[in-house]
Amino acid sequence: xxxxxxxxxxxxxxxxxxxxxxxxxxxxxxxxxxxxxxxxxxxxxxxxxxxxxxxxxxxxxxxxxxxxxxxxxxxxxxxxxxxxxxxxxxxxxxxxxxxxxxxxxxxxxxxxxxxxxxxxxxxxxxxxxxxxxxxxxxxxxxxxxxxxxxxxxxxxxxxxxxxxxxxxxxxxxxxxxxxxxxxxxxxxxxxxxxxxxxxxxxxxxxxxxxxxxxxxxxxxxxxxxxxx
Amino acid sequence: xxxxxxxxxxxxxxxxxxxxxxxxxxxxxxxxxxxxxxxxxxxxxxxxxxxxxxxxxxxxxxxxxxxxxxxxxxxxxxxxxxxxxxxxxxxxxxxxxxxxxxxxxxxxxxxxxxxxxxxxxxxxxxxxxxxxxxxxxxxxxxxxxxxxxxxxxxxxxxxxxxxxxxxxxxxxxxxxxxxxxxxxxxxxxxxxxxxxxxxxxxxxxxxxxxxxxxxxxxxxxxxxxxxxxxxxxxxxxxxxxxxxxxxxxxxxxxxxxxxxxxxxxxxxxxxxxxxxxxxxxxxxxxxxxxxxxxxxxxxxxxxxxxxxxxxxxxxxxxxxxxxxxxxxxxxxxxxxxxxxxxxxxxxxxxxxxxxxxxxxxxxxxxxxxxxxxxxxxxxxxxxxxxxxxxxxxxxxxxxxxxxxxxxxxxxxxxxxxxxxxxxxxxxxxxxxxxxxxxxxxxxxxxxxxxxxxxxxxxxxxxxxxxxxxxxxxxxxxxxxxxxxxxxxxxxxxxxxxxxxxxxxxxxxxxxxxxxxxxxxxxxxxxxxxxxxxxxxxxxxxxxxxxxxxxxxxxxxxxxxxxxxxxxxxxxxxxxxxxxxxxxxxxxxxxxxxxxxxxxxxxxxxxxxxxxxxxxxxxxxxxxxxxxxxxxxxxxxxxxxxxxxxxxxxxxxxxxxxxxx
Numbered sequence: 001x002x003x004x005x006x007x008x009x010x011x012x013x014x015x016x017x018x019x020x021x022x023x024x025x026x027x028x029x030x031x032x033x034x035x036x037x038x039x040x041x042x043x044x045x046x047x048x049x050x051x052x053x054x055x056x057x058x059x060x061x062x063x064x065x066x067x068x069x070x071x072x073x074x075x076x077x078x079x080x081x082x083x084x085x086x087x088x089x090x091x092x093x094x095x096x097x098x099x100x101x102x103x104x105x106x107x108x109x110x111x112x113x114x115x116x117x118x119x120x121x122x123x124x125x126x127x128x129x130x131x132x133x134x135x136x137x138x139x140x141x142x143x144x145x146x147x148x149x150x151x152x153x154x155x156x157x158x159x160x161x162x163x164x165x166x167x168x169x170x171x172x173x174x175x176x177x178x179x180x181x182x183x184x185x186x187x188x189x190x191x192x193x194x195x196x197x198x199x200x201x202x203x204x205x206x207x208x209x210x211x212x213x214x215x216x217x218x219x220x221x222x223x224x225x226x227x228x
Numbered sequence: 229x230x231x232x233x234x235x236x237x238x239x240x241x242x243x244x245x246x247x248x249x250x251x252x253x254x255x256x257x258x259x260x261x262x263x264x265x266x267x268x269x270x271x272x273x274x275x276x277x278x279x280x281x282x283x284x285x286x287x288x289x290x291x292x293x294x295x296x297x298x299x300x301x302x303x304x305x306x307x308x309x310x311x312x313x314x315x316x317x318x319x320x321x322x323x324x325x326x327x328x329x330x331x332x333x334x335x336x337x338x339x340x341x342x343x344x345x346x347x348x349x350x351x352x353x354x355x356x357x358x359x360x361x362x363x364x365x366x367x368x369x370x371x372x373x374x375x376x377x378x379x380x381x382x383x384x385x386x387x388x389x390x391x392x393x394x395x396x397x398x399x400x401x402x403x404x405x406x407x408x409x410x411x412x413x414x415x416x417x418x419x420x421x422x423x424x425x426x427x428x429x430x431x432x433x434x435x436x437x438x439x440x441x442x443x444x445x446x447x448x449x450x451x452x453x454x455x456x457x458x459x460x461x462x463x464x465x466x467x468x469x470x471x472x473x474x475x476x477x478x479x480x481x482x483x484x485x486x487x488x489x490x491x492x493x494x495x496x497x498x499x500x501x502x503x504x505x506x507x508x509x510x511x512x513x514x515x516x517x518x519x520x521x522x523x524x525x526x527x528x529x530x531x532x533x534x535x536x537x538x539x540x541x542x543x544x545x546x547x548x549x550x551x552x553x554x555x556x557x558x559x560x561x562x563x564x565x566x567x568x569x570x571x572x573x574x575x576x577x578x579x580x581x582x583x584x585x586x587x588x589x590x591x592x593x594x595x596x597x598x599x600x601x602x603x604x605x606x607x608x609x610x611x612x613x614x615x616x617x618x619x620x621x622x623x624x625x626x627x628x629x630x631x632x633x634x635x636x637x638x639x640x641x642x643x644x645x646x647x648x649x650x651x652x653x654x655x656x657x658x659x660x661x662x663x664x665x666x667x668x669x670x671x672x673x674x675x676x677x678x679x680x681x682x683x684x685x686x687x688x689x690x691x692x693x694x695x696x697x698x699x700x701x702x703x704x705x706x707x708x709x710x711x712x713x714x715x716x717x718x719x720x721x722x723x724x725x726x727x728x729x730x731x732x733x734x735x736x737x738x739x740x741x742x743x744x745x746x747x748x749x750x751x752x753x754x755x756x757x758x759x760x761x762x763x764x765x766x767x768x769x770x771x772x773x774x775x776x777x778x779x780x781x782x783x784x785x786x787x788x789x790x791x792x793x794x795x796x797x798x799x800x801x802x803x804x805x806x807x808x809x810x811x812x813x814x815x816x817x818x819x820x821x822x823x824x825x826x827x828x829x830x831x832x833x834x835x836x837x838x839x840x841x842x843x844x845x846x847x848x849x850x851x852x853x854x855x856x857x858x859x860x861x862x863x864x865x866x867x868x869x870x871x872x873x874x875x876x877x878x879x880x881x882x883x884x885x886x887x888x
Contacts, residue, residue, distance in 0.1 A: 004833045005836075008836050011844070015840070016844070019848045020851060025859065099859075128255075130255050130827070131828040132826075136836070221862075224862075
């Protein structure tokens, strides 16, 4: 549908990142550098994941759900978590509060993810004459992904950066982090194993991302309270 | 960094993989075949354009929108099964503007389709469509059509699209630029037509038949994504009908074809095979020659589909089989007859037997004078039991009588009926007869048949020439020349076998002087029997090869195959290449690929932009409230303590407590 549709879908896919950056105090504290560094870390992580996938995974002809392959993919997905750990802890950030650090890292992470996975199909596909809803749904997926990345970054910063956490909350934190980290495997299981259609999967992603965001927000504020 | 080149190549690979995975099912592509484009004596005829890029419309649009419909940017899709002849006659006769025309043929007319043989009612339906098709073909061939006309075959994808287009047209939504697709710069679209209210109520009430669906905002059905717009329209029930009209699916048909160019030197290629007879020792005279002639090329509304199984594929197959049988006889000097046999496959048949005329003119004078008798084969493949022998000499002529008697005796034995038809030609000079036929052409305005010719009329009057055909009258100019409805499913191989036996037997009896004797030279189950598998394989080959002469070159596989086959059966083969008469000019680009795109209107994109803008604004304000305002409150709490915050809210009541 030519450039108009491409612009619409691009706005849907990448707009929220820009909006998030400008709406929250991130822009005041000029955390753009952090975000960019996080994006670079994501790219490196993606490269490592690609190499691991190419080495260990078989190329299956059918589109069915193979538990063993999916397990391998989930394990490799934990490379993501390692990358996030690196971005949160090892990169030297300027003196910004933890609150903003995880947001900046999450934002950069999500932005890099969107660009890598969604920009190319958008450019190639959305500019054609044929109209499909695929790209709009992809944009919604990008939104859900942004929320998920922020939650994961929040939980990650809770796990690695905050030292004094209430003991009761620790297992919940780890459980939530595990769920969010394995989201890609869950969605691929839904798509292939259960055969859900794309709109349903996107709806599920949006719903779970909001739920996980709410939970991580509660956890984060709960962990902030002991200093009271 | 060292990782840069590796990284960039991996990213490229990723992009390619993702792109391939995403783009598989973007568009429906259908093979379509263009109407012939030709000039006749400078008069342009046929479809003059090849490239197509317009929105799809159906015949229902015209009936709903009436006479004010502007179709100059629409491609009309008309299935031939439901075609209204008067409508199309008006449309083409009055030269109304149209973006394009796509005629859909039932699959039985496809050269690749092999009829599984339905029941009697299927046959009658087939014949009905065949009649309509012949009429439409005649209309289209003789008209000058300034827009592209394509023929396609019905299949599921096209059916689905046509169903959607018809649905759109019923609700009265015109598939023009702003409501049904992209707007093209520089072309102001016609004003948006309001649909008649009656149609709307019908459509709206149809939707409300399932109240549960209208209440549920999201219907978890198995519809593919492209139909998802229906769900969103149901969500916005207040603006439902309006939204539905704006977001209705419309289709854009695109054929990317280059500008049609003239075929540079259209060639006419005649192939002749010579089988010499037995010359007795001491006989210095030339042996008489018998010529068996059939034209092999076709002409139809769609040159890429003109396979002409009956006209004149049946004649070619018969000629080849006769050649094979006589080659067996002539291979042995004891059974070689005292006649030379000349088998000629001529081209240029539809153009008043241009090829035959040129072949005769260029033939060696002595050879031409030895031709005693010529028989032309034309359309002998349909299942009727009646054949006609057309002659130009009067029936009282001794030679004609002899020949006809020979045919009659054999046909009686075979259970066929052969009639004699005499058609006088006034001119003794065949060249003048050709000029007369071209003048007849120029007078062609109301499709009144003015002149009709047979192939045997090209021979000089000295030769006893006849045409054997199932047609009782000579076909009109460019009629019965292998059009759209002439394909494998409409001929009968048994008839061809019978006709072969008829001609071969009567010729053999004449050659060997066995007239009147009851002898079956080509008896069944003998070594000289007619070979049905040979006939079938040639019929199949010819039924899948379009043979319009200007598009055949000397190295075309068909010509090579025919030449090789004649070379197998005869002693000497000559291929003669001539240029087609200058009165005819043909243009290329005979087929193309039709891309069917589902497009959403520009208003839909605008609505989407509005929705996205509002979403982003809402998101922005939500985040501002959430982060800055609440963080302010949180910082305030952090600094001042939680009690203070509560006291802030409780101040009025606490004051009351304090004062109390």
